[in-house]
Amino acid sequence: MKDRIIVSAAPHLHDRTNIPMVMWNVVIALVPALVAAVWFWGWKSLWLTLLGAFSAVAAEALVQKFRKLPVSVADGSAFLTGMLLSYNISVGAPFWLPMVGSVFAIIIGKQVFGGLGNNPVNPALLGRAFLLASWPTLMTDKWVPALNRAVKDGHYALSGMNDLSLIAADSLQTAFPKVHALLTTSATPLKVAQTLRDTTWISSLSPDQVANKAVSLSVFENLFDLTTLKSLFAGNIGGCIGEVSVFALLLGAAWLIYKNIIDWRVPSFYIGTVFVIAFLFGGIPGSSYSIGLPFFHIFSGGLMLGAFFMATDYTTTPLTKKGRIIFGIGCGLLTMVIRLVGGYPEGVSYSILFMNVMTPLIDRLTMPRAFGEARK
Amino acid sequence: MRLKTFPGGVHPHDSKHYSNSKPIVSAPLPSRVIVPLSQHIGSPSTPIVQIGDEVLAGQRIAEASGFVSIHHHAPISGKITKIEKFPHPVGNFQMAIEITGDGEDKWIDLIDEPNYLDLAADELKSRIAEAGICGMGGAGFPTQVKLSPPPDKQIDTIILNGVECEPFLTSDHRLMLEHPEEIISGLKAIIKITGAKQGMIGIEANKPDAIKLFSDKLAKEANLAVVPLALQYPQGAEKQLIYAATRRKVPNKGGLPLAVGVVVQNVATAYAIHEACRYKKPLVERIITVTGPIVKNPANYRARIGTPYAELVALSGGTTEDLGKVISGGPMMGFALPNLDAPMSKGSSGLVLFGVKDAHDMKEHDCLRCARCVDVCPLDLMPSMIASAVKYKNLEMAIKAGLNDCMKCGSCAYVCPAHIRLVQWIDTGKIRWAEQQRAKK
Numbered sequence: 001m002k003d004r005i006i007v008s009a010a011p012h013l014h015d016r017t018n019i020p021m022v023m024w025n026v027v028i029a030l031v032p033a034l035v036a037a038v039w040f041w042g043w044k045s046l047w048l049t050l051l052g053a054f055s056a057v058a059a060e061a062l063v064q065k066f067r068k069l070p071v072s073v074a075d076g077s078a079f080l081t082g083m084l085l086s087y088n089i090s091v092g093a094p095f096w097l098p099m100v101g102s103v104f105a106i107i108i109g110k111q112v113f114g115g116l117g118n119n120p121v122n123p124a125l126l127g128r129a130f131l132l133a134s135w136p137t138l139m140t141d142k143w144v145p146a147l148n149r150a151v152k153d154g155h156y157a158l159s160g161m162n163d164l165s166l167i168a169a170d171s172l173q174t175a176f177p178k179v180h181a182l183l184t185t186s187a188t189p190l191k192v193a194q195t196l197r198d199t200t201w202i203s204s205l206s207p208d209q210v211a212n213k214a215v216s217l218s219v220f221e222n223l224f225d226l227t228t229l230k231s232l233f234a235g236n237i238g239g240c241i242g243e244v245s246v247f248a249l250l251l252g253a254a255w256l257i258y259k260n261i262i263d264w265r266v267p268s269f270y271i272g273t274v275f276v277i278a279f280l281f282g283g284i285p286g287s288s289y290s291i292g293l294p295f296f297h298i299f300s301g302g303l304m305l306g307a308f309f310m311a312t313d314y315t316t317t318p319l320t321k322k323g324r325i326i327f328g329i330g331c332g333l334l335t336m337v338i339r340l341v342g343g344y345p346e347g348v349s350y351s352i353l354f355m356n357v358m359t360p361l362i363d364r365l366t367m368p369r370a371f372g373e374a375r376k
Numbered sequence: 377m378r379l380k381t382f383p384g385g386v387h388p389h390d391s392k393h394y395s396n397s398k399p400i401v402s403a404p405l406p407s408r409v410i411v412p413l414s415q416h417i418g419s420p421s422t423p424i425v426q427i428g429d430e431v432l433a434g435q436r437i438a439e440a441s442g443f444v445s446i447h448h449h450a451p452i453s454g455k456i457t458k459i460e461k462f463p464h465p466v467g468n469f470q471m472a473i474e475i476t477g478d479g480e481d482k483w484i485d486l487i488d489e490p491n492y493l494d495l496a497a498d499e500l501k502s503r504i505a506e507a508g509i510c511g512m513g514g515a516g517f518p519t520q521v522k523l524s525p526p527p528d529k530q531i532d533t534i535i536l537n538g539v540e541c542e543p544f545l546t547s548d549h550r551l552m553l554e555h556p557e558e559i560i561s562g563l564k565a566i567i568k569i570t571g572a573k574q575g576m577i578g579i580e581a582n583k584p585d586a587i588k589l590f591s592d593k594l595a596k597e598a599n600l601a602v603v604p605l606a607l608q609y610p611q612g613a614e615k616q617l618i619y620a621a622t623r624r625k626v627p628n629k630g631g632l633p634l635a636v637g638v639v640v641q642n643v644a645t646a647y648a649i650h651e652a653c654r655y656k657k658p659l660v661e662r663i664i665t666v667t668g669p670i671v672k673n674p675a676n677y678r679a680r681i682g683t684p685y686a687e688l689v690a691l692s693g694g695t696t697e698d699l700g701k702v703i704s705g706g707p708m709m710g711f712a713l714p715n716l717d718a719p720m721s722k723g724s725s726g727l728v729l730f731g732v733k734d735a736h737d738m739k740e741h742d743c744l745r746c747a748r749c750v751d752v753c754p755l756d757l758m759p760s761m762i763a764s765a766v767k768y769k770n771l772e773m774a775i776k777a778g779l780n781d782c783m784k785c786g787s788c789a790y791v792c793p794a795h796i797r798l799v800q801w802i803d804t805g806k807i808r809w810a811e812q813q814r815a816k817k
Binding site: 004005006007008009010011012013014015017018019021022114115116117118263314315316317318319320321324363367368369370371372373374 | 386615629631698702703708709710730732742743744745751756761776777781784789792793794797800803
């Protein structure tokens with residue numbers, strides 16, 4: 001007999017999942033968003049994404065060669081990090097930007113700490129923070145209008161805007177040149193919202209400005225009317241490559257939840273918290289309440305991408321079920337603090353990074369009570 | 377019908393189809409048996425025979441060496457040929473008595489007392505103790521001890537465990553189909569002994585024929601009922617079964633079912649109790665499933681305790697492929713053996729054989745912290761944290777994460793995408809903790 005009997009500890013069955021299966025499934029789940037990006041912005045989105053992904057793979061392979069470790073790039077985790085990093089930059093960015101970001105993310109964000117499973121914060125987000133700190137203009141000013149978007153009188157910002165408010169917006173030119181400038185470039189909706197909020201908070205308005213405050217309000221309300229929300233949902237807006245289409249991201253997220261790869265707790269509590277805070281505090285002085293406002297906040301910016309694909313990163317989120325709920329709520333609170341009172345229009349990546357650092361503490365404080373343990 | 381269940385757990389393919397339609401067949405008398413002195417939880421029994429002694433089947437050959445211990449009896453008639461260390465079904469070598477059979481199967485005198493349920497509880501309990509019965513689901517706790525609660529504990533519910541949640545195994549299933557009357561009678565004996573008010577039989581939903589059969593048989597019994605349970609592993613773990621059936625939570629940190637007024641017995645144990653009480657027949661045979669993808673004729677045997685596994689495999693026509701893994705017990709909690717030399721014991725419900733391609737030995741990767749193990753742990757522990765704490769020799773942390781509460785069901789390792797041998801690390805931690813405690817004394 002050629003028996004090769006293995007003696008090992010139980011269990012002797014396994015559900016056959018493995019790391020490559022997990023990672024490549026997340027990559028697959030990100031493909032719809034890439035398709036949307038190509039649809040709205042053209043092939044450059046694809047090239048940027050692939051450059052980012054393959055730079056990450058190359059960086060990881062080099063580091064592992066250098067450290068004389070087995071090269072494990074086939075597991076897909078470096079590819080995924082590079083892909084997510086690229087999803088965080090604008091399609092207007094130069095080709096070297098995702099490459100530099102990915103290499104930084106892999107080497108400083110991941111390999112320095114010992115590779116997969118040992119990094120304290122999400123490498124892709126660390127890479128994004130690095131790029132944002134080093135090349136702020138490339139990261140925030142290069143928004144590109146979607147290709148098939150109706151361009152009305154040079155107004156790119158919001159395809160959902162109706163004619164009336166576009167004409168109204170023109171009258172902002174003298175009173176609020178900053179707002180006008182934003183509306184006529186392709187700024188992200190969140191940037192518009194933030195600028196409008198800053199504008200209306202100015203305590204001493206000139207008579208000219210007072211007269212135009214109403215226009216400002218109407219532009220603000222236009223951000224979350226049904227037409228704009230539809231555009232946001234489909235992806236017809238300015239923004240980063242990966243965050244353009246809420247619909248495409250939800251499609252991928254549904255796949256991951258169906259495949260039991262991500263836990264529902266973090267995204268649900270994250271998005272839920274953002275929704276509630278936006279509903280309660282998202283308005284600007286004088287604006288009317290609308291159920292559209294919280295939807296505007298959950299559909300715009302990197303929230304969907306962050307909540308489903310970054311805040312669910314295994315290594316940097318809590319192990320405990322309770323901890324994952326706290327993590328989600330924490331991300332939501334921080335995101336809204338940054339969006340509503342902070343200096344950035346967008347707060348998803350910094351809030352996730354901050355909560356990543358809190359993860360060991362959360363785990364320690366939320367150790368589950370064992371089955372049958374007496375309540376104290 | 378809404379099936380009862382417990383939180384957590386996993387859903388491995390049940391693989392019962394290999395043997396669940398095969399009626400129990402009596403294995404031919406083995407020419408030689410090896411009776412381990414430790415087939416149960418507690419101190420190993422003391423041999424009371426010497427090499428060269430002639431024994432009858434059913435004759436006591438080793439006796440309990442303390443309160444938590446049991447007697448052992450000769451499974452066949454013949455001559456004691458060796459008392460020494462033999463391969464044991466848990467994978468190591470342990471003291472055992474070898475009997476070389478005379479081929480005549482001469483028995484001690486048995487009785488037949490159909491109305492045994494009228495006897496006093498103490499008499500029934502002593503018959504169980506005499507018969508050397510221990511839990512037959514695997515753990516092997518001495519049954520007479522389990523049925524002797526301290527006077528301050530009131531037992532109100534007896535649950536018979538007919539869940540058989542381990543994949544592949546069908547011995548309890550076949551026993552339930554072929555001997556329902558005996559099992560119910562055994563349950564009544566247990567109720568009589570403990571003074572419980574009600575009895576339940578927990579059966580997993582993949583055995584609809586057994587659920588139907590017992591529902592019909594118990595239809596007229598006011599205090600007995602079948603509890604159909606969802607197909608979910610480890611549904612048959614004691615605490616999980618009690619929770620699913622009664623919603624009571626057995627306290628952790630070594631808490632016993634007694635604390636919530638429940639005693640659980642395996643259906644095979646109930647059958648053995650019936651035989652002990654009615655016939656004064658000691659526990660010398662049991663039903664064992666020999667199965668696996670490479671077994672030529674998977675089957676359920678009624679075989680004598682101590683029959684070497686190799687003989688059972690030969691009875692099943694051998695294997696169609698080279699052996700990759702020999703599992704004594706079920707594939708989730710059973711022991712991998714290096715060969716087929718070990719004998720079956722009172723707790724051996726199955727022998728599962730895998731070919732080389734199913735015998736995975738996967739490389740461990742660093743923990744991804746995906747938390748799947750935390751999500752599936754039926755005892756709400758933190759398996760990955762225990763494992764890494766043990767790895768870095770931080771036993772305090774391991775205990776905090778649940779080291780001593782773990783029952784080693786293996787759900788965590790079953791789902792781990794990094795293929796970490798969580799159960800092995802936890803076992804290592806348990807052993808180190810025990811050593812540390814001994815050193816302190």
